[in-house]
Amino acid sequence: MKKKTSSKERTHNASNAHVSDFKTKTKSAYEAKNGLNQEVIHQISEQKNEPQWMRDMRFRSYQIFIEKPLPRWGGDLSALDFDSLSYYVRPQGQRETAWEDVPKEIKETFEKLGVPEAERKFLAGTGAQFDSEVIYHSLAESLEKKGVIFMATDEALQKHPVLFKKYFGTIIPPEDNKFAALNTAVWSGGTFLYIPKGVHVDLPLQAYFRINRENMGQFERTLIIAEEGSSVHYVEGCTAPTYTTNSLHSAVVEIIVKEGARVQYTTVQNWSNNVYNLVTKRAVAYKNAEMMWLDCNLGSKLTMKYPAIYLRGEGARGEIQSLALSGNGQHQDAGAKVIHCAPNTHSTIMARSISKNGGRSSYRGLVRVLRGAVGSTSRVVCHALLLDGKSISDTYPLTDVREQKSSIAHEASVTKISDDQLFYLSSRGLSEDEAASAIVNGFASPIVKKLPMEYGLELNRLLAMQISERKK
């Protein structure tokens, strides 16, 4: 039986803005000079002692990155200065499997965030990334014995080269978009997760990403392969301290869900408000497979992220739950994409967004049903809540149906907190802030309740805190 956490105890804390807003004073083992050029890429590959094919891929991707223009849609990228960023910072120490061996300052960072505590209480394994490298990784022994591989992506490249090369870049090639090309050129860290056939990982596996340095670019690369009949729930959290200058987080996540397998990928993103969060996430689900993205975006200056699922096998199912909170100076441009490629595939997209203090939340989605995807169904529901007259909500849902024997439905609404609801709760003795907080938590609850309990509690706490600041 799991130990209950008290309200005062801090669990894994992916989501508490005040707790995570601190800087760690630590010396790095290596720091690349600011700016991106072939020399930086060469140094990254040298530091990691990579095989030639990876090095070649990095250089090829760099060329693609230079040639592709910035997207003209979505958020404002005009202030993003690629030359001001550092693309690789290796923290002191090496990758450890025991917390006591992690360098003191870095260990204290993650202890403040509740990561080791969370691992002890309710996780099957944990990875912790500090700036460009994974500094800690562990996996329950029972899972290792079953053949589960859960390690830093860099390590997987060395230890499982055949498996790695078979899947790396196959779902999101560098040509996909400018930021996929950038990530492929300078990727470092991230998670490699392989679940063998028929293995079920009952407790979540977690990775925590921390940007510490100023003007930092973090480019983790995650690759998850779930073999037939397996299942896993992977959770990631991200935070950074607030600086006056900008940082960039541009990750790529590729997931392969084979026949009959199930993968849930949960993200609780709470980057500080100086971080550009530009991420490409895509999964492919085969016959009778299930893929779920649970995507919570609370922080960052600008997030552009559209988790996608390609339903390639008959009977495959996809679900995307998206929660976005955007406050003063923030733009959450998030959404979902589902492509129905095979018969009898089903998808659900539920997106909820909350905008306050002049924040902007945009839902950008695509549901495409290709010819031959007979019997496919999809339902998209988007709801937006505006907490004041300064905030903005956008909805851009594209539905493209080329198969007659399918059924696709979409609905969306934009509302504010109703005066009647506020009056009702206030008349029951709640203050206006408490009432607003209760209403917002109720609005977000269909998505929050799909999180593991401990994460849900944290998220509710953070929402309450953010809402109480809505007039500031």
Place this chain on the structure above:
Amino acid sequence: MDIYIQKNVSFTLAGFFLKGWNSRTHLNIFLEGEYSRFNCSFCILGSKKNIFPFDISVIHRAPHSVSSVVIRSVLFDESKVDSRGLVRVEKDAIDSTTSFSHHALLFSEKSTAIVFPALEILTDSVAAHHAASVAQLDADSLWYLMSRGIPRKNAELLLVQGFFDQDIQKIENHSLQEIMRKKLRASHAIYA
């Protein structure tokens, strides 16, 4: 085409489209005056290789403005509808109400519907929603009618009429309602 609707003016636009066109057309509606209203009801009956590419933008600029856009498409053969809608409620358009919907029925394997209803809301004092759906004729409803002795083609015709009529009956102007129904009845040849 740009249409500017002034204070206290109500403007209704209804259209029944059988023949497609090649280049994208743009309809831009600006609700400039307080309590201005815009109602739009489009019925599209596509056949052969007709395509219907169009944009509709409804921009709420004034308080208490109301808009309602309903589009229904039934597509046969290789016909295609490619519609992009944008409803934008600007900062000053407080207490506005807007709804936008596009529902399409695909009657053949080669028909295509691309539906893109976008919303941009810049004020919190608004009631806005939109909806879109693409599906084939409901098999249960078809079976029900056929089991009552109605031939398949006639049953399909009844269901298509009912599909369109859900929104035709909401047009406030009764004369306009009758015109739309008459157009629909006259297009029976498509079902032959």
